[in-house]
Amino acid sequence: MTTEGSAGRTSEGTPDRVAEKDAGRSPDRVVEGTSERDAVLHAVSSAVLAVTRHLSAREVLQVIVRSARTLLDARYAALGVPDDDGSFAEFVAEGVSDKQWEAIGPLPRQHGMLAAMLREAAPVRLPDIREDPRFEWWPSAHPVMKDFIGVPIRDADHVLGIIFLANKRAPGGFTQEDQDLLTLFAAHAAIALTNARLYERGRELTIVEERNRMARELHDAVTQKLFSLRLTAKAAAALVASDPERAMTEIDRVQRLAGEALAELRAVIVELRPAELDRHGLAETLRKHVGVLDRLYPEDISFAGGPLCDLPPVTEVTVLRVAQEALHNALRHAHASAIHVSLETAGARLRLEVRDDGDGFDTESPTVRGLGLLSMRDRAEAAGGSLLVSSEAGAGTTLRLEVPA
Numbered sequence: 001m002t003t004e005g006s007a008g009r010t011s012e013g014t015p016d017r018v019a020e021k022d023a024g025r026s027p028d029r030v031v032e033g034t035s036e037r038d039a040v041l042h043a044v045s046s047a048v049l050a051v052t053r054h055l056s057a058r059e060v061l062q063v064i065v066r067s068a069r070t071l072l073d074a075r076y077a078a079l080g081v082p083d084d085d086g087s088f089a090e091f092v093a094e095g096v097s098d099k100q101w102e103a104i105g106p107l108p109r110q111h112g113m114l115a116a117m118l119r120e121a122a123p124v125r126l127p128d129i130r131e132d133p134r135f136e137w138w139p140s141a142h143p144v145m146k147d148f149i150g151v152p153i154r155d156a157d158h159v160l161g162i163i164f165l166a167n168k169r170a171p172g173g174f175t176q177e178d179q180d181l182l183t184l185f186a187a188h189a190a191i192a193l194t195n196a197r198l199y200e201r202g203r204e205l206t207i208v209e210e211r212n213r214m215a216r217e218l219h220d221a222v223t224q225k226l227f228s229l230r231l232t233a234k235a236a237a238a239l240v241a242s243d244p245e246r247a248m249t250e251i252d253r254v255q256r257l258a259g260e261a262l263a264e265l266r267a268v269i270v271e272l273r274p275a276e277l278d279r280h281g282l283a284e285t286l287r288k289h290v291g292v293l294d295r296l297y298p299e300d301i302s303f304a305g306g307p308l309c310d311l312p313p314v315t316e317v318t319v320l321r322v323a324q325e326a327l328h329n330a331l332r333h334a335h336a337s338a339i340h341v342s343l344e345t346a347g348a349r350l351r352l353e354v355r356d357d358g359d360g361f362d363t364e365s366p367t368v369r370g371l372g373l374l375s376m377r378d379r380a381e382a383a384g385g386s387l388l389v390s391s392e393a394g395a396g397t398t399l400r401l402e403v404p405a
Helices: 015-023 027-052 057-072 098-104 112-120 176-239 244-272 277-296 313-334 366-371 373-382
Strands: 074-082 088-094 124-126 148-155 158-168 300-304 338-346 349-356 386-391 397-404
Touching (some): 057 074, 057 088, 057 158, 112 124, 112 148, 112 158, 124 176, 158 176, 176 244, 277 300, 277 313, 313 338, 313 349, 313 373, 313 397, 373 386, 373 397
Parallel strands (some): 300 338
Antiparallel strands (some): 074 088, 074 158, 148 158
């Protein structure tokens, strides 16, 4: 790899060159060199895996900085994501305490070495950053930095950000090998950061779609109920004097419609509650959701399930949404006295079960399409799983979802 500071010199890190050098070494030296390369590759692999495990863009930035600092054994590390106004949309640092940050002041603007790196989009390695003509100044509370290395994080020709480190703990400052290593790591970090941003955009679109769906449900269910309620109340008022018996019938209907509207509104409110999967995990989020339903509805609603292994975020969302839909169906249609939800890992599968003791239904009847079974099956298949619904008239319903764990 030929990079800044190594022009005209063949890198000693290429496989062919390494093979030539190893051929002239003693067996002990060859083994030692191989072990060193294996250690370096293992370090890079560990750093890349640490980054790619995260799907939040902010988390990815933090792990990139932390991993780079560990990889090159530096005292300070930072990563800046530029904005379009001459500043940084995000700036993450390691090695600087919260108290120091408070003393330093606002985020840096795109000036000095940071601006030069964004403009030139090329690696920089310096024995002392303060002696470079591109260096301008630091705030008075800024830690003193000497040896410096920085590389751009790029997606094709677009610079996503710059990552830089300062003050290598080992004597002698940063080496060409450090620069090659950081450049390699930055290339993988760019992929992880791009994926995280795409994932967050996808989540934003999902949230918008969910809000639109909820708005439609509010309009289709609650609004129509309230409209009917208003007309019935008007009819009852008009009949009070002329036909009290019919007026009482209309008032009974008002009470029934009000109860149905309240139930619809409760269902919508519950679905609008944030899942908080990232904070609590699937099992705890579902437990909280069931607890809310148990307080809102007269049915006895219970949950059983302990901590689970780490699951892909898409799988967690699938299981939660299917559980919510199944609970909504049971509360709305089953006329059950008890609903039980269980979540467990069975071998390599995660199993969700929602069981009620309600009326049951004919699973082959075309009228059950309104229960969202097709939507739940689509979710299950998209997650590589399966959905089974067992029900008989008068014998309750059991819905079982299985997805890879």
